[in-house]
Amino acid sequence: MTALLEVKGLVKHFVARRSLFGRALAHVKAVDGVSFTLEPGKTLALVGESGCGKSTVSRLVLRLIEPDAGTVRFDGRDLLSLDPDALRKFRREAQIIFQDPYASLNPRMTVGQILTEPLALHDLVPTAHRRERVAELLRLVGLEPRLARRYPHEFSGGQRQRIAIARALAVEPKLIICDEPVSALDVSIRSQILNLLRELQDRLGLAYIFVSHDLAVVKHIADRVAVMNLGQIVEEADAGELFAEPRHPYSRALLSAIPLPQPHARRAKIVLQGETPSALNPPAGCRFHTRCPFVIDRCRAEAPALVADEAGHATACHRVSELPPADTILPTAGGFTPELAKLVAAFSRKTEGASLAGVGIQSARPTTT
Numbered sequence: 001m002t003a004l005l006e007v008k009g010l011v012k013h014f015v016a017r018r019s020l021f022g023r024a025l026a027h028v029k030a031v032d033g034v035s036f037t038l039e040p041g042k043t044l045a046l047v048g049e050s051g052c053g054k055s056t057v058s059r060l061v062l063r064l065i066e067p068d069a070g071t072v073r074f075d076g077r078d079l080l081s082l083d084p085d086a087l088r089k090f091r092r093e094a095q096i097i098f099q100d101p102y103a104s105l106n107p108r109m110t111v112g113q114i115l116t117e118p119l120a121l122h123d124l125v126p127t128a129h130r131r132e133r134v135a136e137l138l139r140l141v142g143l144e145p146r147l148a149r150r151y152p153h154e155f156s157g158g159q160r161q162r163i164a165i166a167r168a169l170a171v172e173p174k175l176i177i178c179d180e181p182v183s184a185l186d187v188s189i190r191s192q193i194l195n196l197l198r199e200l201q202d203r204l205g206l207a208y209i210f211v212s213h214d215l216a217v218v219k220h221i222a223d224r225v226a227v228m229n230l231g232q233i234v235e236e237a238d239a240g241e242l243f244a245e246p247r248h249p250y251s252r253a254l255l256s257a258i259p260l261p262q263p264h265a266r267r268a269k270i271v272l273q274g275e276t277p278s279a280l281n282p283p284a285g286c287r288f289h290t291r292c293p294f295v296i297d298r299c300r301a302e303a304p305a306l307v308a309d310e311a312g313h314a315t316a317c318h319r320v321s322e323l324p325p326a327d328t329i330l331p332t333a334g335g336f337t338p339e340l341a342k343l344v345a346a347f348s349r350k351t352e353g354a355s356l357a358g359v360g361i362q363s364a365r366p367t368t369t
């Protein structure tokens with residue numbers, strides 16, 4: 001299938017400090033060589049700790065900011081060389097929904113006005129039919145058309161996210177970037193919104209980039225997952241494959257935090273050591289080496305390339321072929337495999353009490369029962 005979105009070698013460094021004369025003294029390497037593709041109607045999740053560059057990738061894809069290097073192709077067109085007309089069309093075809101829908105909904109406008117605005121801006125529906133289209137959009141997201149007369153503050157968080165989704169759908173997009181769309185919602189509402197997103201995807205053929213640090217949520221929605229660390233993708237694979245067999249030590253640590261569906265299975269929680277290095281001054285070589293229990297000299301000196309196997313499972317790790325199997329699902333009775341016991345011991349010996357910012361990994365003692 002032809003890709004809807006092709007991102008190649010994307011780089012974005014922000015100036016973090018300037019001299020008195022305005023010269024850049026330090027850069028944050030927010031995005032540093034990111035490549036991926038997304039097919040129509042599919043969901044790619046971007047996951048990783050806070051500050052790893054997920055939102056910057058989203059803003060680059062939407063052309064809200066310009067990259068320092070790299071290309072973004074959308075529907076076969078190079079985004080960076082679009083003329084004003086083509087750019088206007090692209091602004092319709094790619095939409096974003098945010099974590100806090102309330103902040104993005106104008107409190108002085110009724111829901112009807114909020115949904116009419118994009119229709120008028122892009123001249124999509126004749127004036128006489130706009131009310132009808134607003135009703136249709138509300139029904140599409142599970143809200144009653146009579147609610148069009150109400151204001152955002154009259155709705156719950158979940159309903160407001162439905163309104164934000166309806167507004168994104170108003171312009172008939174092909175791609176929606178979902179930036180932590182359920183993180184601010186009550187747990188009981190989250191699955192309703194995720195189910196709605198899936199239903200809309202099936203019905204309208206939408207592609208999603210799903211930005212999240214919550215892997216339990218990602219598991220529910222993603223077709224493919226890209227794990228980011230300090231501005232780079234360290235692993236990318238089909239979601240089922242990545243959740244069943246994470247290869248990169250960082251992905252394994254992230255995944256060890258999510259609950260398992262099997263009632264008698266137990267997973268070793270892996271707690272990474274120390275502070276996350278800063279994107280202002282990322283470690284040389286592999287950017288994960290300061291926290292990796294499998295580190296060898298080569299990792300400190302040489303950055304590993306992201307290499308895909310025949311099935312399209314890509315990993316950036318010098319030692320990927322030598323690591324113990326990603327046997328993170330443990331039968332309660334069986335205890336750890338010897339390799340995993342070593343792995344967990346290596347992680348937990350020095351890290352009791354530490355936590356991995358942004359992913360909610362708890363300190364955990366290995367168990368052999």
Ligand SMILES: Nc1ncnc2c1ncn2[C@@H]1O[C@H](COP(=O)(O)OP(=O)(O)OP(=O)(O)O)[C@@H](O)[C@H]1O
Binds near residue numbers: 055056
């Ligand atoms: N406009 C900016 N100027 C300077 N630095 C920036 C700017 N935008 C982002 N950064 C820095 O770039 C890095 C990546 O930020 P980004 O917001 O993309 O990460 P993220 O993974 O989306 O984090 P979060 O999950 O907290 O939103 C961070 O170190 C951030 O401080």
